[in-house]
Amino acid sequence: MAMKKGSILFVAALVGYSAVILLIYYFESANESSNIKTLFDAFWYSLVTLTTVGYGDLYPTSIAGKMISMTMVLGSLGILGLFIGKLTEYIQALAERRKMGFDGTDFSNHVIIVGWNEFSEDVLTQLVHAGKKVCVITDNKDHIDFIYENFKKEQVFVVYSDMNCRECLKKANASEAVSLMPNFGDDAKNLVFVLNAKKYHPHLSFVVTIDNGELKETFTSAGVSFAVCRNDISSKIVASYIFEPSVARFNEDLLSSAADNKDYDIQQYYVKEGIKYAGMTYGAVFDDLKNTFNVLAIGVSRSNGQEQVLNKLPDSSFEVKSGDYIIVLTSGRCVKELNKQFDCSEGLYYAEHV
Structure with a gap:
């Protein structure tokens, strides 16, 4: 109501201002001693007066x-x-609208995180370190300032929205995204969101963390690409720290993305048709990567039509084909060279070429 009243006042002021210009022109154009002779002169005079510039030429x-x-x-x-x-x-309304993400994002080949908490922040940090673009959907305005203060807008876009699946995903440009992680802190809410999102965006790869490991098969049946039980991962790391702490520390380091040249990371690179590794044996690929980049090829992932099958340290005679992923252990200093060698960056290939 207040906005409508303000608009009416603005229109009334504009009409009154136009009337003043016409009246000045009417009376002054008929006066021989006046230098206001045209409608433009009257407009110029009124504009200079209205802005308190006062040139004095008219x-x-x-x-x-x-x-x-x-x-x-x-x-x-x-x-x-x-x-x-x-x-x-x-201007303020426009800035607020952009800040809230009401007009949506033009991100493509990005990851969507639905729901914000400390775990979301940790995941986002790793994705940003890996050079991925991420859209975060939250229903709490307080989260927006925090996210933009800690992450660059070139890589992170925030949508303030209720968790209406279809509407919030439209603003997140889910049709151009590649992965989605619901993070409501509740297995049932995560499952419901996945089921709804799957109807509108079946192409997305859904990654969900679950608290109840017994629900893993349920999530998989619902179309979740990867259902990860937090307790399973944490228990394995804790047990490893108990009897082999050096290995545990190394594994934990590998789980995080390489943030600088000294960090180590396990990455996957897509074997495009035409690059040198397509058609080579695993042994030859291993030697080439080790001798050229000091990178260790530790496995090959291949699709069987339904899922990716990981071949850990296959035989030297194992043939690497186009469409495979080569899993490598590398340091941050080699990432740029590997991107050039494979003609794509780490991660899912369709994450960059949809």
Whole structure:
């Protein structure tokens, strides 16, 4: 209601301002001693007066013109204030709209995280370190400032929305995304969201962390690509720290993305048709990567039509084919060279070429 009232006042002020210009032109153009002869002259004079610039090149000489000008001068502060106020209001509303992500994002080949908490922050940090673009959907305005203060807008976009699946995913440009991670902190809510999102965006790879390991098969049946039980992973790491702490520390380091040249990481690279490794044996690929980049090829992942099958340290005679993924142990300093060698960056190939 307040916005509507303000719009009416603005229109009324604009109409009144136009009437003043016409009246000044009417009276001054008929006065021989006046230098306001055209409608443009009247507009220029009123504009200079309204903005308090006052060049003095044009001015009224008739009594009627002066009276009208006095009225305009007295009212100019109000009109100018109203105009500046409306302009400021519009700019603020536009900035707020962009901040809230109401107009959506043009990100493509990105990851969507639905729900925000400390775990989401940790996942986002790893994805950003890996050079991925991420859209975060949250229903809490307080999260927005925190996210933008800690992550660059070039890589992270935030959508403030209720968790209406279809609408919030539309703003997140889910049709151009590649992966989605619901993170509501509740297995049932995560499952419901996946089922709804799957109807509209079946192409997405759904990754879900679950608290109840017994539900893993349920999530898989619902179309989840990877259902990861937090307790399973944490228990294995804790047990490893108990009897082989050095190995555990090394494994934990490998689980995180390489943030700088000294960090080590396990990465996967797609074997495109035509690159040198397509058609080579695993042994030959291993030797080439080790001798050229000091990188260890530790496995080959191949699709069987339904899922990716991981071949860990296959025989030297194992043939690497186009469409496979080569799993490598590398350091951050080799990432750029590997991207060039494979003609794509690490991760799922369709994450960059949809």
